Amino acid sequence: xxxxxxxxxxxxxxxxxxxISCSGSSSNIGNNYVxxxxxxxxxxxxxxxxxxxxxxxxxxxxxxxxxxGASGTLGITGLQTGxxxxxxxxxxxxxxxxxxxxxxxxxxxx
Amino acid sequence: EVQLVExxxxxxxxxxxxxxxxxxxxxxxxxxxxxxxxxxxxKGLEWVSNIGSSGTTYYADSVRGRxxxxxxxxxxxxxxxxxxxxxxxxxxxxxxxxxxxxxxSGMYYWGxxxxxxxxx
Numbered sequence: 001x002x003x004x005x006x007x008x009x010x011x012x013x014x015x016x017x018x019x020i021s022c023s024g025s026s027s028n029i030g031n032n033y034v035x036x037x038x039x040x041x042x043x044x045x046x047x048x049x050x051x052x053x054x055x056x057x058x059x060x061x062x063x064x065x066x067x068x069g070a071s072g073t074l075g076i077t078g079l080q081t082g083x084x085x086x087x088x089x090x091x092x093x094x095x096x097x098x099x100x101x102x103x104x105x106x107x108x109x110x
Numbered sequence: 111e112v113q114l115v116e117x118x119x120x121x122x123x124x125x126x127x128x129x130x131x132x133x134x135x136x137x138x139x140x141x142x143x144x145x146x147x148x149x150x151x152x153k154g155l156e157w158v159s160n161i162g163s164s165g166t167t168y169y170a171d172s173v174r175g176r177x178x179x180x181x182x183x184x185x186x187x188x189x190x191x192x193x194x195x196x197x198x199x200x201x202x203x204x205x206x207x208x209x210x211x212x213x214x215s216g217m218y219y220w221g222x223x224x225x226x227x228x229x230x
Binding site: 002032033035036037039044045046047049050051056086088090091092096097098099100101102103104 | 147156169213
């Protein structure tokens with residue numbers, strides 16, 4: 001059972017927009033930064049969003065992040081087939097003194 | 111170019127020990143915290159441990175007391191000493207960088223991972 005809660009799967013057609021939610025509590029998301037990772041099949045995770053809404057260099061602006069209270073959201077616009085991957089949210093939990101992840105959301109681009 | 115190269119993964123029997131290494135290059139090693147993150151076959155990501163530039167460490171409850179993380183500025187590497195290994199430690203182990211100044215900031219760079227299999 002993950003500390004952060006994500007939907008197991010989402011799907012949308014190419015060109016459309018999708019959002020992925022990440023729900024936590026005051027001990028983690030509520031008082032810490034949220035980050036998002038993309039894991040393509042058979043590869044290592046890659047940082048997509050850090051500090052709630054910042055993109056590393058090279059990440060297209062089709063990817064965005066936001067945070068409200070104890071929840072974070074990843075948005076992807078202009079979906080492409082190459083976006084099919086598992087997406088994870090993560091943060092620090094101040095009560096556990098540990099990094100925590102969501103269970104992952106598999107994105108299918110129909 | 112930033113590179114993190116893990117090594118040391120192997121097949122080991124339950125109760126055994128293993129030492130993983132992560133060689134870093136292309137960035138200012140002393141300016142980053144380092145992490146180990148693992149992924150069991152077909153499962154999600156699980157954070158294992160973190161070490162700051164000063165050597166302060168944090169561990170997941172599942173490995174505390176069995177695993178020890180260290181870093182060496184001479185070899186520009188981090189290590190994970192794993193003792194009393196269990197079947198459930200079977201996973202691909204990734205090393206990843208994170209901010210030295212904000213512990214909740216994202217893990218920016220990742221290695222390609224090394225596979226640890228615990229089985230008799």
